[in-house]
Amino acid sequence: MNFFLETLFGGLLAGTMYSLVAIGFVLIYKASGVFNFAQGAMLLFAALTCVSLQEAGLPFAAAVAASVVVMGLLALAIERAVLRPLVARSQITLFMATLGLSFIIEGLAQGLMGAEVRALDLGIDDVPVFVGDVMLSQFDLFAAATAAVLVLVLALLFNKTRVGVSLRAVADDTRAALSIGINLNRIWQIVWAVAGVVGLVAGLLWGARQGVQFSLSLVVLKALPVLIIGGFTSIGGAIVGGLIVGAAENLAEVYVGPLVGGGITSWFAYFLALAFLYVRPAGLFGERAIERV
Amino acid sequence: MSNLSHQLPAPFEHAPLALVPRAIPWGAAALLIVAFAGVPWLAGDYWLNAILIPFLVLSLAGLGLNLLTGYAGQTSVGSAGFMAVGAFATYAFLLRVPVLPLPVALLAGGAVAAAVGFVFGIPSNRIKGFYLMATTLAAQFFLEWVFTKFPWFYNHASSGTIAAPRLALFGHDISGPVGRYLLTLSVVTLLTWVARNLVGSRLGRNWMAIRDMDTAAAVIGIDVDHHKRLAFAVSSFYLGIAGALWAFAYLGTASASSFDINRSFQILFIIIIGGMGSVAGNFIGAAFISLLPIFLSQAGQALLGGNVDPGQIQNLQKIIFGALIITFLVKEPEGLVRLLAGLRERLAVWPLRF
Numbered sequence: 001m002n003f004f005l006e007t008l009f010g011g012l013l014a015g016t017m018y019s020l021v022a023i024g025f026v027l028i029y030k031a032s033g034v035f036n037f038a039q040g041a042m043l044l045f046a047a048l049t050c051v052s053l054q055e056a057g058l059p060f061a062a063a064v065a066a067s068v069v070v071m072g073l074l075a076l077a078i079e080r081a082v083l084r085p086l087v088a089r090s091q092i093t094l095f096m097a098t099l100g101l102s103f104i105i106e107g108l109a110q111g112l113m114g115a116e117v118r119a120l121d122l123g124i125d126d127v128p129v130f131v132g133d134v135m136l137s138q139f140d141l142f143a144a145a146t147a148a149v150l151v152l153v154l155a156l157l158f159n160k161t162r163v164g165v166s167l168r169a170v171a172d173d174t175r176a177a178l179s180i181g182i183n184l185n186r187i188w189q190i191v192w193a194v195a196g197v198v199g200l201v202a203g204l205l206w207g208a209r210q211g212v213q214f215s216l217s218l219v220v221l222k223a224l225p226v227l228i229i230g231g232f233t234s235i236g237g238a239i240v241g242g243l244i245v246g247a248a249e250n251l252a253e254v255y256v257g258p259l260v261g262g263g264i265t266s267w268f269a270y271f272l273a274l275a276f277l278y279v280r281p282a283g284l285f286g287e288r289a290i291e292r293v
Numbered sequence: 294m295s296n297l298s299h300q301l302p303a304p305f306e307h308a309p310l311a312l313v314p315r316a317i318p319w320g321a322a323a324l325l326i327v328a329f330a331g332v333p334w335l336a337g338d339y340w341l342n343a344i345l346i347p348f349l350v351l352s353l354a355g356l357g358l359n360l361l362t363g364y365a366g367q368t369s370v371g372s373a374g375f376m377a378v379g380a381f382a383t384y385a386f387l388l389r390v391p392v393l394p395l396p397v398a399l400l401a402g403g404a405v406a407a408a409v410g411f412v413f414g415i416p417s418n419r420i421k422g423f424y425l426m427a428t429t430l431a432a433q434f435f436l437e438w439v440f441t442k443f444p445w446f447y448n449h450a451s452s453g454t455i456a457a458p459r460l461a462l463f464g465h466d467i468s469g470p471v472g473r474y475l476l477t478l479s480v481v482t483l484l485t486w487v488a489r490n491l492v493g494s495r496l497g498r499n500w501m502a503i504r505d506m507d508t509a510a511a512v513i514g515i516d517v518d519h520h521k522r523l524a525f526a527v528s529s530f531y532l533g534i535a536g537a538l539w540a541f542a543y544l545g546t547a548s549a550s551s552f553d554i555n556r557s558f559q560i561l562f563i564i565i566i567g568g569m570g571s572v573a574g575n576f577i578g579a580a581f582i583s584l585l586p587i588f589l590s591q592a593g594q595a596l597l598g599g600n601v602d603p604g605q606i607q608n609l610q611k612i613i614f615g616a617l618i619i620t621f622l623v624k625e626p627e628g629l630v631r632l633l634a635g636l637r638e639r640l641a642v643w644p645l646r647f
């Protein structure tokens with residue numbers, strides 16, 4: 001029983017890391033209808049920037065602050081060069097543009113800051129902690145707490161500030177938002193910047209886990225099933241989806257994996273998502289699209 | 294009353310079917326003659342091996358994906374998974390049923406890929422758009438896993454790779470560059486001809502109706518679910534044969550990692566750059582995709598001298614590639630094929646504007 005609980009909780013905590021990546025997606029999808037494949041590349045770029053600045057001698061806090069500024073500038077550039085010329089194009093076109101964008105960002109990140117694996121030390125050791133009889137990882141607990149704080153901050157931002165209300169207006173009905181004088185371009189810049197900062201947080205946590213390197217940008221593929229289960233438009237869904245995927249993946253690897261030869265984590269989450277989709281075609285919390293002819 | 298009806302001309306039993314005869318495509322015919330008769334004598338081994346064969350195979354793969362995405366409107370990022378099915382199935386047929394001639398083994402490999410594609414197309418009856426795209430990733434990762442995990446598929450080879458047991462046709466050995474080129478060219482020509490007629494047929498027009506709006510297509514009586522699954526099957530058939538050619542005519546030896554997610558993206562880029570919903574666009578897109586890296590590395594060598602870090606050239610390639618994709622999407626969303634058509638229209642009335 002203890003082993004089961006350990007597997008379950010380990011999975012749930014790992015799931016919060018998936019949620020962090022998925023939240024960046026949801027932010028952008030809600031506000032601009034763009035399925036941002038470049039989120040993984042942004043994550044890599046943010047983490048690499050932070051590590052490089054730290055290696056250049058900046059203290060950790062200053063490096064993080066500088067990375068936040070860099071992500072903001074990146075968001076400005078993306079809005080200017082990609083989103084604005086492609087306004088009112090089909091969603092699939094925008095998705096493909098973000099594929100191109102991910103190539104540019106990955107190329108820039110590795111070209112400017114090198115391709116070797118960097119170690120990142122957040123000062124949190126990956127040591128086991130015991131809660132009752134159940135062994136948990138201290139790092140996982142820290143990551144989960146960070147995710148919780150981040151979600152709280154985002155919730156405050158969305159519900160208590162003027163910018164947040166405009167963001168929600170754009171997400172709800174872009175045309176109505178435009179007609180009451182909300183500056184759409186400015187909103188996109190803000191959303192992409194916020195998604196960049198979320199990417200920075202996720203990148204630092206993932207980077208501390210497995211080193212800051214190119215494979216960070218592949219985390220995006222892990223976030224897709226999370227999004228499918230939670231729905232593309234719900235931050236709450238991204239969190240629940242992450243928890244479900246994390247827990248199910250861990251349990252499946254331990255209990256089902258040995259039966260079929262192991263290594264099933266590469267595809268298990270997708271089949272789980274497929275099963276969910278078959279029952280609810282727009283995810284658990286997604287909005288159902290109504291089609292008219 | 295009955296008198297009157299005798300005087301009226303009898304109604305047509307069938308609609309008059311005297312269609313306008315199709316113009317003979319002289320340009321395509323000339324291109325084919327050059328490709329079949331001229332190129333094998335003119336092009337050296339390097340050109341055949343490193344440029345023409347991969348170009349043709351990628352064109353075929355692009356054609357397969359274009360049938361699904363450009364014509365039936367179902368975006369897929371699992372193309373390489375279906376290519377792997379074709380490659381491994383063809384290998385299994387060649388190895389375990391030695392009496393099968395090569396073309397039959399290729400067809401059978403394609404058929405297995407089509408069956409797998411059909412199965413992965415089943416969810417398309419409920420799942421749409423981006424959600425469906427993400428489910429094709431399930432196919433990609435699952436198939437990659439299957440072909441790594443179960444040694445039966447690569448005949449228990451310790452390296453996990455497969456190599457064509459024999460490439461022979463009617464007793465002739467075709468494992469040389471010219472033989473493999475002609476094999477690829479014949480297969481691609483035949484399948485392109487089939488695809489061209491397919492998209493103009495009732496099936497193709499139904500696909501396009503579903504692509505433009507599937508609810509509307511259902512309203513006018515098209516069996517949407519069936520046609521979507523069929524699109525997955527036909528597309529996978531093409532991809533499967535392309536996969537087999539990629540493994541045996543181009544690479545020589547292949548493993549599951551030859552068909553990873555990056556290959557899927559590469560094929561997706563071919564149809565974006567070449568043109569969605571166009572047969573000729575796949576060839577233009579594939580030419581662009583396979584020539585651009587060669588051009589960029591040559592240009593890099595020429596401009597910066599030999600002492601430049603190859604890693605940096607690769608990063609630069611990535612940036613240029615991404616920028617080109619975005620530029621294409623902004624400037625010409627219908628792809629290179631539309632750009633060329635526009636150019637031809639302009640040239641026809643040159644130097645006037647209209």
